[in-house]
Amino acid sequence: xxxxxxxxxxxxxxxxxxxxxxxxxxxxxxxxxxxxxxxxxxxxxxxxxxxxxxxxxxxxxxxxxxxxxxxxxxxxxxxxxxxxxxxxxxxxxxxxxxxxxxxxxxxxxxxxxxxxxxxxxxxxxxxxxxxxxxxxxxxxxxxxxxxxxxxxxxxxxxxxxxxxxxxxxxxxxxxxxxxxxxxxxxxxxxxxxxxxxxxxxxxxxxxxxxxxxxxxxxxxxxxxxxxxxxxxxxxxxxxxxxxxxxxxxxxxxxxxxxxxxxxxxxxxxxxxxxxxxxxxxxxxxxxx
Amino acid sequence: xxxxxxxxxxxxxxxxxxxxxxxxxxxxxxxxxxxxxxxxxxxxxxxxxxxxxxxxxxxxxxxxxxxxxxxxxxxxxxxxxxxxxxxxxxxxxxxxxxxxxxxxxxxxxxxxxxxxxxxxxxxxxxxxxxxxxxxxxxxxxxxxxxxxxxxxxxxxxxxxxxxxxxxxxxxxxxxxxxxxxxxxxxxxxxxxxxxxxxxxxxxxxxxxxxxxxxxxxxxxxxxxxxxxxxxxxxxxxxxxxxxxxxxxxxxxxxxxxxxxxxxxxxxxxxxxxxxxxxxxxxxxxxxxxxxxxxxxxxxxxxxxxxxxxxxxxxxxxxxxx
Numbered sequence: 001x002x003x004x005x006x007x008x009x010x011x012x013x014x015x016x017x018x019x020x021x022x023x024x025x026x027x028x029x030x031x032x033x034x035x036x037x038x039x040x041x042x043x044x045x046x047x048x049x050x051x052x053x054x055x056x057x058x059x060x061x062x063x064x065x066x067x068x069x070x071x072x073x074x075x076x077x078x079x080x081x082x083x084x085x086x087x088x089x090x091x092x093x094x095x096x097x098x099x100x101x102x103x104x105x106x107x108x109x110x111x112x113x114x115x116x117x118x119x120x121x122x123x124x125x126x127x128x129x130x131x132x133x134x135x136x137x138x139x140x141x142x143x144x145x146x147x148x149x150x151x152x153x154x155x156x157x158x159x160x161x162x163x164x165x166x167x168x169x170x171x172x173x174x175x176x177x178x179x180x181x182x183x184x185x186x187x188x189x190x191x192x193x194x195x196x197x198x199x200x201x202x203x204x205x206x207x208x209x210x211x212x213x214x215x216x217x218x219x220x221x222x223x224x225x226x227x228x229x230x231x232x233x234x235x236x237x238x239x240x241x242x243x244x245x246x247x248x249x250x251x252x253x254x255x256x257x258x259x260x261x262x263x264x265x266x267x268x269x270x271x272x273x274x275x276x277x278x279x280x281x282x283x284x285x286x287x288x
Numbered sequence: 289x290x291x292x293x294x295x296x297x298x299x300x301x302x303x304x305x306x307x308x309x310x311x312x313x314x315x316x317x318x319x320x321x322x323x324x325x326x327x328x329x330x331x332x333x334x335x336x337x338x339x340x341x342x343x344x345x346x347x348x349x350x351x352x353x354x355x356x357x358x359x360x361x362x363x364x365x366x367x368x369x370x371x372x373x374x375x376x377x378x379x380x381x382x383x384x385x386x387x388x389x390x391x392x393x394x395x396x397x398x399x400x401x402x403x404x405x406x407x408x409x410x411x412x413x414x415x416x417x418x419x420x421x422x423x424x425x426x427x428x429x430x431x432x433x434x435x436x437x438x439x440x441x442x443x444x445x446x447x448x449x450x451x452x453x454x455x456x457x458x459x460x461x462x463x464x465x466x467x468x469x470x471x472x473x474x475x476x477x478x479x480x481x482x483x484x485x486x487x488x489x490x491x492x493x494x495x496x497x498x499x500x501x502x503x504x505x506x507x508x509x510x511x512x513x514x515x516x517x518x519x520x521x522x523x524x525x526x527x528x529x530x531x532x533x534x535x536x537x538x539x540x541x542x543x544x545x546x547x548x549x550x551x552x553x554x555x556x557x558x559x560x561x562x563x564x565x566x567x568x569x570x571x572x573x574x575x576x577x578x579x580x581x582x583x584x585x586x587x588x589x590x591x592x593x594x595x596x597x598x599x600x601x602x603x604x605x606x607x608x609x
Contacts, residue, residue, distance in 0.1 A: 028395065032395075034395050034398065034399070082574065082578075085578065086577060086578075089581075090340070090342075091342050091394045091395055091398060092336065092340075092342040092398075092529070092533075093577060093581075095342060095395075095398055096526070096529060096530065096533065096573060096577065097573065097574060097577045099526055099570075099573065100569070100570040100571070100572070100573025100574045100576075100577070101570060101574060102570070103566045103567060103569055103570030103573070104566075104567045104570030104571060104574070105570075106566070107564055107565075107566045107567035107570065108567060111563060111564060111567075218522070222403075222406065225399050225403065229396075229399070260414075261410070261414065263406075263410070264407060264410035264411075264414070267403050267406050267407045267410070268407055270399075270400075270403055271388075271389075271400060271403055271404065271407065274389060274392055274396060274399070274400045275388050275389060275400075
């Protein structure tokens with residue numbers, strides 16, 4: 001029964017990991033940019049949810065929309081104003097640029113919100129449900145369902161909507177898409193915005209579970225790395241499977257080896273995967 | 289480089305080496321930092337500048353060197369020997385790591401090299417019996433005066449920087465440098481014309497680690513105390529890249545110039561804006577990418593080329609007359 005409980009905890013965590021990683025994966029896949037800002041985007045989303053709850057009494061589940069909108073605007077502006085200019089440059093340029101922007105954003109958050117860990121104490125939590133010997137923490141389960149729902153929505157957006165098809169087209173062949181009348185630069189900006197939006201939404205869900213501080217951003221960035229490489233770059237189902245797998249692995253590792261080693265194990269796994277199977281568990285696939 | 293350039297570089301190197309004459313402790317500290325930064329930036333240049341592989345492994349080599357040096361010194365090994373051993377351990381580690389991850393390209397290589405440092409942090413933090421874990425490690429105190437110490441560390445670190453510059457010069461002139469240049473431009477084509485790309489890349493990666501390991505060990509001896517987040521700081525990987533880009537990546541002198549300029553800017557920012565220094569570093573990076581994409585040396589070279597082009601009509605006229 002203990003194992004079942006650990007498995008469920010892992011899946012709950014993994015759903016959130018999937019939501020963190022999916023925006024990162026989208027940006028990497030479509031723009032070929034590793035967005036070092038992603039971790040700070042998640043944290044900013046958490047702060048939006050935190051302040052919305054503390055000052056306006058908005059439940060974090062509703063501030064997904066707010067955080068998503070704020071982050072979309074930020075991401076869209078950053079891409080249109082800065083990153084678009086170097087999007088075709090060598091890997092090092094975009095990496096160093098987003099790293100610089102991350103230093104800026106993270107420092108701004110440190111100054112504005114301080115490094116203190118904050119957390120949301122819900123006035124009326126959903127509590128927990130006992131199923132036999134397994135306990136379900138309902139708030140966390142609901143967050144995970146929201147996270148998976150958002151990931152699913154993104155999947156639908158890419159598959160069904162006009163802008164989604166444009167994003168997929170640009171990913172497949174930029175020149176051909178441009179010839180078909182797709183405005184590539186705008187699609188890039190929207191893609192980056194959507195990536196940031198997913199980070200913001202994930203952050204607002206995470207605000208219920210993890211303490212919030214700018215110091216945590218690199219941890220979330222690391223998670224996005226691992227999930228993307230595990231699931232294989234460029235597919236939403238890959239990110240979903242990678243996220244769930246990482247969550248389960250981490251929670252079993254915490255049980256057998258010790259909770260403080262969760263991320264180390266994830267990173268070790270990442271290096272091994274990169275060495276032996278860099279295309280990820282799912283193999284290389286696009287956003288078809 | 290022509291003879292004139294070599295002589296002028298040698299003169300500048302000699303002038304900086306005479307820094308202790310001024311007897312100013314603050315300047316000596318800056319000089320030591322300069323030696324360290326130049327070592328890191330010039331070392332990164334071999335893999336990142338010549339071969340074009342975006343390595344973020346500098347912090348891993350630095351931290352590994354620092355811990356190797358600190359542990360050996362703690363066990364009673366004389367300081368210079370501990371430094372040499374740190375170089376050797378970093379080089380060996382880089383060679384093995386290179387064999388494992390240099391087949392990755394672009395982003396994947398960048399991430400793999402970045403994560404290696406993160407894993408080493410965790411190892412150093414968890415292996416309490418060996419490394420003291422998160423409590424850090426104290427080094428034996430040297431029995432010599434403060435002045436003598438600052439001179440010793442300045443000259444040691446500076447020598448390392450000069451060695452790194454020599455290494456760049458030698459690599460740039462050699463077959464290895466030529467091969468790395470080819471690999472940066474088109475790796476498949478290089479392999480096709482008979483360059484052993486794997487061997488060259490592993491050699492470049494090893495070169496980019498050996499002196500960084502030594503710098504880590506010297507740093508440990510210099511500050512007497514190390515802890516995992518300090519010596520494996522991710523910024524230790526990023527700063528050398530910024531310095532190299534600032535001066536001009538893939539050139540012999542560029543990274544050294546970049547290290548000097550960066551150090552001065554960092555000092556000014558650290559002293560005046562402590563709260564927002566990483567934001568200012570971020571702004572500097574963004575400005576660098578947009579305003580100086582080829583670095584200071586690239587700018588100078590382009591100016592000179594433009595001047596020659598501008599003079600072409602007059603030259604042609606003169607020839608006609």
